[in-house]
Amino acid sequence: MGGEGLTSGVAALVLASAVLHAAWNAMVKVQAERTVVFLLMHMTTAIAGGTLIVVLDLPMLPAAAWPYLGVSLLVKCVYWASIVRAYAHGDFGQVYPIMRGTAPALVAVGAFAFAGEGLAAASWCGVALVSAGIWSLAFGRSAAKDSRALVAAFLTAGSIAAYSVIDGLGVRVAGDPHAFACWMFTVEVVAIGAYCLARVGPRAIVARSRGLWPAAALGGLMSMAAYWIVLWAMARAPLGPVIALRETSVVFAALIGTLLFREPLGVARIVAACVVAAGVVLIKLGS
Numbered sequence: 001m002g003g004e005g006l007t008s009g010v011a012a013l014v015l016a017s018a019v020l021h022a023a024w025n026a027m028v029k030v031q032a033e034r035t036v037v038f039l040l041m042h043m044t045t046a047i048a049g050g051t052l053i054v055v056l057d058l059p060m061l062p063a064a065a066w067p068y069l070g071v072s073l074l075v076k077c078v079y080w081a082s083i084v085r086a087y088a089h090g091d092f093g094q095v096y097p098i099m100r101g102t103a104p105a106l107v108a109v110g111a112f113a114f115a116g117e118g119l120a121a122a123s124w125c126g127v128a129l130v131s132a133g134i135w136s137l138a139f140g141r142s143a144a145k146d147s148r149a150l151v152a153a154f155l156t157a158g159s160i161a162a163y164s165v166i167d168g169l170g171v172r173v174a175g176d177p178h179a180f181a182c183w184m185f186t187v188e189v190v191a192i193g194a195y196c197l198a199r200v201g202p203r204a205i206v207a208r209s210r211g212l213w214p215a216a217a218l219g220g221l222m223s224m225a226a227y228w229i230v231l232w233a234m235a236r237a238p239l240g241p242v243i244a245l246r247e248t249s250v251v252f253a254a255l256i257g258t259l260l261f262r263e264p265l266g267v268a269r270i271v272a273a274c275v276v277a278a279g280v281v282l283i284k285l286g287s
Contacts, residue, residue: 006237006283014233014245015280020226022252024219025096026260035084036208037216039196042189044220049185058179068170069184072163073191079159080195082152090149098153099160100247101134106161108240114165117238122282129279130244136272137250164243168234177235181228241283251276 024041031037052058061069086095108127111117119127167184174180196205233242251273258269 006233006241010233010237010242011245011280011283013229014242015248017226017229017233018246018249019252020222020229021246021249022256024222024226025249025253026256027215027219027222031212031215033208033212034087035196035200036205037212037219038080039192039205040209040212040216041220041223042192044217045185045224046187046189048221048224049182052182053179053186056178056182058182059176061174061179061183065170065174065180068166068173069180069187072166072170072184073188075159075163075166076188077191077195079156079163080192082155082159084199086149086152086156090153095149095153095156096253097134097137097250098150099156100250101131101137102154102157103160103164104134104240104244104247105131106158107164107243110161110165111168111239115169115239117240119238119240123238123241126279126282127240127244129282130248130276131279133272133275133279134247134250136275137254137269161243164230164234165239167231168239168242171231171235177232178228181231184231185224185228244283245280248276248280 028034028037028041083099086099104127108119108124112119167180171177171180200208230242230246254269254273
């Protein structure tokens with residue numbers, strides 16, 4: 001388990017990370033060329049990460065941390081492929097909550113199995129409530145018409161849980177969350193670049209990237225800040241509660257959808273937000 005635990009300061013920063021996560025996802029949602037935007041975002045984070053390594057004189061990661069980083073990148077390739085498939089066959093408002101709502105419970109179980117992180121009963125109940133509230137945002141809607149969307153959504157959730165646990169263990173082995181984060185952002189572009197080249201092709205990427213850089217760069221910096229906070233928090237607190245707090249981004253995404261995209265809020269979303277809020281309180285009480 002991380003050193004200082006889930007203090008109020010750590011919890012507040014992770015919730016801020018959730019807001020950033022929801023915001024950059026909303027930016028990507030309105031883009032037609034999502035795969036290209038995704039690549040440009042990672043190119044931005046690679047440039048920023050590499051620059052910070054030099055400017056801040058961050059150390060090279062210890063040899064023991066690189067296997068975690070390498071396996072994490074492989075798992076993220078599965079994540080990128082499955083999330084594209086989920087969005088291709090299913091409704092965004094349904095598959096996104098399934099992916100994000102399933103991950104916290106899986107991370108809590110994975111952290112117990114691989115890191116020996118036991119949680120208090122209140123924290124377990126909190127993780128369950130957060131997951132249930134997020135799930136209700138999906139299944140309060142009509143059932144998915146395509147089983148391929150559900151399969152891809154659950155595969156995405158599994159990959160989110162897997163790389164979250166791997167990154168959480170890796171950042172602790174590295175001993176420096178800032179160095180681990182910057183090296184991750186710098187080398188991650190290799191994996192996402194290979195995936196995008198295989199999926200779209202170099203000529204199409206160049207042709208479709210015109211005019212997308214400003215939004216992609218902003219989204220990349222927001223995603224970088226969001227996950228940097230999570231990596232920092234996972235070095236200090238149990239993985240399960242940290243990821244559960246991060247996935248409250250779904251509730252913030254619903255609020256953004258209502259305020260910016262004029263999507264109806266409805267009673268179901270209000271109840272789901274209250275359930276998630278109750279889960280957050282229990283997680284904090286159990287820490």
